[in-house]
Amino acid sequence: MAYQIVAACTNCWACQPLCPSEAIYPAAPHFLIDAKRCTECDGAYSEPQCAAICPIEAAIVDSQGVAVNPPGSLTGIPPERMAAARAEIGAR
Numbered sequence: 210m211a212y213q214i215v216a217a218c219t220n221c222w223a224c225q226p227l228c229p230s231e232a233i234y235p236a237a238p239h240f241l242i243d244a245k246r247c248t249e250c251d252g253a254y255s256e257p258q259c260a261a262i263c264p265i266e267a268a269i270v271d272s273q274g275v276a277v278n279p280p281g282s283l284t285g286i287p288p289e290r291m292a293a294a295r296a297e298i299g300a301r
Protein backbone atom coordinates (compact mmCIF):
# COMPACT_ATOMS: atom_id res chain seq x y z
CA MET A 210 0.00 0.00 0.00
CA ALA A 211 1.54 3.25 -1.09
CA TYR A 212 0.74 6.66 -2.40
CA GLN A 213 1.92 7.75 -5.82
CA ILE A 214 2.95 11.05 -7.36
CA VAL A 215 1.65 11.46 -10.89
CA ALA A 216 2.16 13.74 -13.89
CA ALA A 217 0.43 16.80 -12.43
CA CYS A 218 3.37 17.22 -10.01
CA THR A 219 5.25 20.48 -10.62
CA ASN A 220 8.43 19.44 -8.80
CA CYS A 221 8.00 22.06 -6.09
CA TRP A 222 9.89 20.03 -3.44
CA ALA A 223 7.32 20.80 -0.71
CA CYS A 224 6.53 17.18 0.09
CA GLN A 225 10.00 15.68 -0.03
CA PRO A 226 11.33 16.84 3.39
CA LEU A 227 8.07 16.02 5.18
CA CYS A 228 7.93 12.31 4.44
CA PRO A 229 8.66 10.36 7.64
CA SER A 230 9.80 7.37 5.58
CA GLU A 231 12.13 9.22 3.23
CA ALA A 232 10.14 7.66 0.41
CA ILE A 233 9.94 10.71 -1.85
CA TYR A 234 12.71 11.49 -4.29
CA PRO A 235 13.28 13.75 -7.28
CA ALA A 236 13.16 12.04 -10.65
CA ALA A 237 12.22 12.81 -14.23
CA PRO A 238 9.84 14.12 -15.25
CA HIS A 239 8.48 14.52 -11.72
CA PHE A 240 8.99 13.46 -8.11
CA LEU A 241 8.28 9.83 -7.25
CA ILE A 242 7.39 7.79 -4.17
CA ASP A 243 9.25 4.60 -3.43
CA ALA A 244 6.38 2.15 -2.90
CA LYS A 245 8.55 -0.07 -0.74
CA ARG A 246 9.21 2.76 1.71
CA CYS A 247 5.84 4.55 1.78
CA THR A 248 3.84 3.63 4.89
CA GLU A 249 0.96 5.97 4.01
CA CYS A 250 2.16 7.77 7.16
CA ASP A 251 0.44 5.09 9.19
CA GLY A 252 1.47 5.30 12.81
CA ALA A 253 3.34 8.57 12.30
CA TYR A 254 0.66 11.09 11.29
CA SER A 255 -3.11 11.17 11.05
CA GLU A 256 -2.94 12.18 7.39
CA PRO A 257 -0.44 11.61 4.59
CA GLN A 258 2.05 14.41 4.91
CA CYS A 259 2.84 14.57 1.19
CA ALA A 260 -0.79 15.11 0.22
CA ALA A 261 -1.38 17.49 3.12
CA ILE A 262 1.29 19.91 1.87
CA CYS A 263 0.99 19.39 -1.91
CA PRO A 264 -0.36 22.57 -3.54
CA ILE A 265 -1.30 20.86 -6.80
CA GLU A 266 -4.65 19.16 -7.18
CA ALA A 267 -4.55 15.53 -8.32
CA ALA A 268 -0.75 15.29 -8.12
CA ILE A 269 -0.86 12.55 -5.47
CA VAL A 270 -3.07 9.47 -5.64
CA ASP A 271 -3.76 6.82 -3.02
CA SER A 272 -3.25 3.08 -3.38
CA GLN A 273 -6.53 2.85 -5.31
CA GLY A 274 -5.40 5.51 -7.78
CA VAL A 275 -7.81 8.08 -6.35
CA ALA A 276 -6.56 11.67 -6.15
CA VAL A 277 -6.08 12.67 -2.52
CA ASN A 278 -6.68 16.33 -3.39
CA PRO A 279 -9.13 16.02 -6.29
CA PRO A 280 -9.78 18.82 -8.78
CA GLY A 281 -11.52 21.72 -7.08
CA SER A 282 -10.56 20.66 -3.55
CA LEU A 283 -7.80 23.24 -3.12
CA THR A 284 -8.96 26.05 -5.39
CA GLY A 285 -12.63 25.78 -4.53
CA ILE A 286 -13.38 26.07 -8.25
CA PRO A 287 -15.70 23.31 -9.50
CA PRO A 288 -13.93 21.29 -12.25
CA GLU A 289 -16.65 22.04 -14.81
CA ARG A 290 -16.33 25.76 -14.16
CA MET A 291 -12.56 25.54 -14.56
CA ALA A 292 -12.97 23.65 -17.85
CA ALA A 293 -15.39 26.29 -19.13
CA ALA A 294 -13.01 29.11 -18.18
CA ARG A 295 -10.09 27.35 -19.89
CA ALA A 296 -12.18 26.86 -23.04
CA GLU A 297 -13.17 30.52 -23.02
CA ILE A 298 -9.57 31.66 -22.63
CA GLY A 299 -8.45 29.26 -25.35
CA ALA A 300 -11.02 30.69 -27.73
CA ARG A 301 -9.73 34.27 -27.39
Ligand code: SF4
Pocket residue numbers: 211212227228229230231232233242246247248249250251257258259260
Ligand atom coordinates in the same frame (compact mmCIF):
# COMPACT_ATOMS: atom_id res chain seq x y z
S1 SF4 B 1 2.03 8.94 2.39
FE1 SF4 B 1 3.51 9.48 4.03
S2 SF4 B 1 5.04 7.83 3.94
FE2 SF4 B 1 3.95 7.80 1.98
S3 SF4 B 1 5.13 9.11 0.61
FE3 SF4 B 1 3.53 10.39 1.53
S4 SF4 B 1 4.54 11.36 3.29
FE4 SF4 B 1 5.80 9.57 2.69
Ligand code: SF4
Pocket residue numbers: 214217218219220221222223224225240259262263264265268269
Ligand atom coordinates in the same frame (compact mmCIF):
# COMPACT_ATOMS: atom_id res chain seq x y z
S1 SF4 C 1 4.29 18.77 -3.13
FE1 SF4 C 1 3.09 18.02 -4.89
S2 SF4 C 1 3.76 19.28 -6.64
FE2 SF4 C 1 5.28 19.53 -4.98
S3 SF4 C 1 6.87 17.99 -5.44
FE3 SF4 C 1 5.41 17.02 -4.02
S4 SF4 C 1 3.91 15.99 -5.34
FE4 SF4 C 1 5.02 17.43 -6.63
